[in-house]
Amino acid sequence: MNTRIGWLAFLLIIPLIATAEDDNTSHQRVLAASCAACHGTNGNSVGGTPVLAGLDRSYFVLQMKAFRSGERSSTVMYTHAKGLTEEEVVSLAEYFFSQVRATSASPTPLGGL
Amino acid sequence: MMQRREFLKILGAGAIASAVPGFAHAAGKSQGRVVIVGAGYAGATAAKYLRLWGGDQLDIILVEKSTIFVSCPLSNLVLGGSKRIGDLTFNYSGLDRYNIKRLYAEVVGIDAAKRKVHVGEGDFLEYDRLIVAPGIDFMYESLPMLESAAAQESVPHAWKAGPQTINLRKQLEAMPDGGVFVLSIPKAPYRCPPGPYERVSQVAFYLRNAKPKSKIIVLDANPEIVSKKGLFTKVWAELYTGMVDYRPNSQVVEVDVGARSLKTEFETVRADVLNVIPPQRAGKVAQLAGAANVDKRWCEVDFLTYESKVVPGIHIIGDSVSAALPKSAHMATSQAKVCASAIAASLAGDPPDPQPVFANTCYSFVSDKLAMHVAHVYRYDLAKKIMLPAEGGGVSDKPTELEGDYAQWWAKNIWSDVLS
Numbered sequence: 001m002n003t004r005i006g007w008l009a010f011l012l013i014i015p016l017i018a019t020a021e022d023d024n025t026s027h028q029r030v031l032a033a034s035c036a037a038c039h040g041t042n043g044n045s046v047g048g049t050p051v052l053a054g055l056d057r058s059y060f061v062l063q064m065k066a067f068r069s070g071e072r073s074s075t076v077m078y079t080h081a082k083g084l085t086e087e088e089v090v091s092l093a094e095y096f097f098s099q100v101r102a103t104s105a106s107p108t109p110l111g112g113l
Numbered sequence: 114m115m116q117r118r119e120f121l122k123i124l125g126a127g128a129i130a131s132a133v134p135g136f137a138h139a140a141g142k143s144q145g146r147v148v149i150v151g152a153g154y155a156g157a158t159a160a161k162y163l164r165l166w167g168g169d170q171l172d173i174i175l176v177e178k179s180t181i182f183v184s185c186p187l188s189n190l191v192l193g194g195s196k197r198i199g200d201l202t203f204n205y206s207g208l209d210r211y212n213i214k215r216l217y218a219e220v221v222g223i224d225a226a227k228r229k230v231h232v233g234e235g236d237f238l239e240y241d242r243l244i245v246a247p248g249i250d251f252m253y254e255s256l257p258m259l260e261s262a263a264a265q266e267s268v269p270h271a272w273k274a275g276p277q278t279i280n281l282r283k284q285l286e287a288m289p290d291g292g293v294f295v296l297s298i299p300k301a302p303y304r305c306p307p308g309p310y311e312r313v314s315q316v317a318f319y320l321r322n323a324k325p326k327s328k329i330i331v332l333d334a335n336p337e338i339v340s341k342k343g344l345f346t347k348v349w350a351e352l353y354t355g356m357v358d359y360r361p362n363s364q365v366v367e368v369d370v371g372a373r374s375l376k377t378e379f380e381t382v383r384a385d386v387l388n389v390i391p392p393q394r395a396g397k398v399a400q401l402a403g404a405a406n407v408d409k410r411w412c413e414v415d416f417l418t419y420e421s422k423v424v425p426g427i428h429i430i431g432d433s434v435s436a437a438l439p440k441s442a443h444m445a446t447s448q449a450k451v452c453a454s455a456i457a458a459s460l461a462g463d464p465p466d467p468q469p470v471f472a473n474t475c476y477s478f479v480s481d482k483l484a485m486h487v488a489h490v491y492r493y494d495l496a497k498k499i500m501l502p503a504e505g506g507g508v509s510d511k512p513t514e515l516e517g518d519y520a521q522w523w524a525k526n527i528w529s530d531v532l533s
Contacts, residue, residue: 026454026458026464026465026466027468027469027470029166030454030471031471033447033450034447034470034471035472036527037442037523037526038474038519038522038523038527039526040526041165041530046522046525046526047525047526048521048523048526049522049526075486075513075515076486076488076509076519079486079488079489079507080472080488082504082505083489083504083505083506084470084503106525106526106528106529106533107203107207107528107529108203109199109200109201109202110181110199110204112197112199112202113197113199113279
């Protein structure tokens, strides 16, 4: 129950945290860029995983919370969600919300051999 | 592809550049020049993200001796037969839109005091910041009989994806049913902690279907399976029952290349196909830079910037770094991004991220379709000044087709992030 209240509180103060995070864009962009291995540059996935760019902030936070609690079944996202602090999840939500959705594609293999 | 001489002429490097010190490159508009040596997962990512975060005024030069990128991740699947090396091979044309100058050349020396990278025959590039991302080098001094190209034709390492991967696959195809595949694993740290055990699983997958009377002997210098131990042990017992003979604490001390046999402290083992993964250290260019200060093997860095602790102005990223971090592709890209962000901030007069946080995800395939992960979030520890794994990391419950699907998409997304 405490956790639930904690998360709701975070949802309410997202705008405040966003202002604080602006003071160090370096921290936020490095954290968010780590998601790119599976979710593409700036959250524009080439496929197989959700596009995070432009995603609603509250939806992002609630999904991460559901991954962490196991309420939403997952594989690797359970592991990652548990490793992030609430502040980091909110910072990620802000970052991806502010990214522009764009078409992205995986490079074409040269083939042969 | 651009040849060295022609490239340097265009760049105004070499003898001309020596008269143009400091920041005054490219008609005086440049904010500075960053030279990146090595265009693997780490180096190519650093180049791209320097452009994304450093702006248009930054002069970015990527130096790489190969004109193609061959992915180590998924290359064990070539041995299993579900991928071909061409599926994992790319050129660098996707980086064109980031205005990254590329030079295909071998670096022969680094002068840290004069901030110059020598690319042979008196030619050099000047830099304001240098990023060295050379991956790994093999320590043949402990296994000198494996150093020659001819020896590696018979006994490949296949630990850098490419011709040796194809060679090893061909040897497995030519092996008679009932043959013995022997894999020798070096003591950690080495590139890709679960990689050797994934390789065992891939070879077992191929042999179970094509040559079911065959055996696999694993001679591991480590006291136990280094990564995903429980998962691999279960897979070998259940999917490849009776095929895998795993022997811990078995460090190779001698190899008879002609006879395809090797000696450990305890025994001599003969193989039909012999695959020895040699001990490893930081790539050659990191050694040329004088940055491999830990046991003369790995590079000690400041984890806020990845600047070498012993050579100012030179940043080291990827497998060459000395850290309690896995030497994986995702990790290489994460380090590249911290480094690129710090350099971009520094050239703009801003401080680096005071406490980097990043993640690592590493999938292993145990058949053509089944995969499993190990994943952690890593956070900079302000007191210890190193990256430490956060609580909550871990591994899959079991290998699944769903994770196999995710692993394939992981590859497509990380290739896109690194190369386009």
